[in-house]
Amino acid sequence: xINTPIYxxxxxxxxxxxxxxxxxxxxxxxxxxxxxxxxTIRLSKDSNDIFTEIQYKRExxxxxxxxxxxxxxxxxxxxxxxxxxxxxxxxxxxxxxxxLSYTDDDLISEVLA
Numbered sequence: 001x002i003n004t005p006i007y008x009x010x011x012x013x014x015x016x017x018x019x020x021x022x023x024x025x026x027x028x029x030x031x032x033x034x035x036x037x038x039x040t041i042r043l044s045k046d047s048n049d050i051f052t053e054i055q056y057k058r059e060x061x062x063x064x065x066x067x068x069x070x071x072x073x074x075x076x077x078x079x080x081x082x083x084x085x086x087x088x089x090x091x092x093x094x095x096x097x098x099x100l101s102y103t104d105d106d107l108i109s110e111v112l113a
Contacts, residue, residue, distance in 0.1 A: 006064075006094065007033060008087035038064055046074045062089025076102050080110060 001022075002011050007029055010022040037059055042051035052074075056065040063085045071078035077100055084094040098110040 003087070005086050005091075006084050032059065048075045050075055050077075052077070058087075058089070062087065064089070072100075075105070076100075 001013060001016055003009060004011055009026045009029060012018070012022065038056045039059075039061075041055040041057065043053040043055065045051050050069070052069040054067045055063060056067075058064050065085065066083045068081045068083075069077040069079070070081065080098040080100060082096045082098070083092055084096075085091060086093050097113045099113050100107060101109045101111070
């Protein structure tokens with residue numbers, strides 16, 4: 001049996017026997033994720049009162065995801081980097097980098113680079 005890196009879901013191998021308890025644990029984890037049971041922590045407020053880092057923590061206080069604004073000049077940041085963490089809250093399992101575009105003062109797009 002292996003676990004998925006982001007959510008820690010139990011993923012049986014083809015040689016494993018089906019276990020109802022594993023399936024129920026997976027469903028409980030997914031329900032918690034989908035119901036939004038993450039704590040949001042806003043950090044690093046800049047001179048324009050924009051939080052440049054937002055952390056999302058699981059119920060066990062481990063880090064699930066972090067979003068960081070960078071590049072450009074506040075309030076028109078040019079990059080948003082989203083980092084996803086394994087169930088240990090430390091190991092990085094995925095990173096997504098978005099390019100931000102504006103018209104006047106309005107954010108009009110975030111394109112995955």
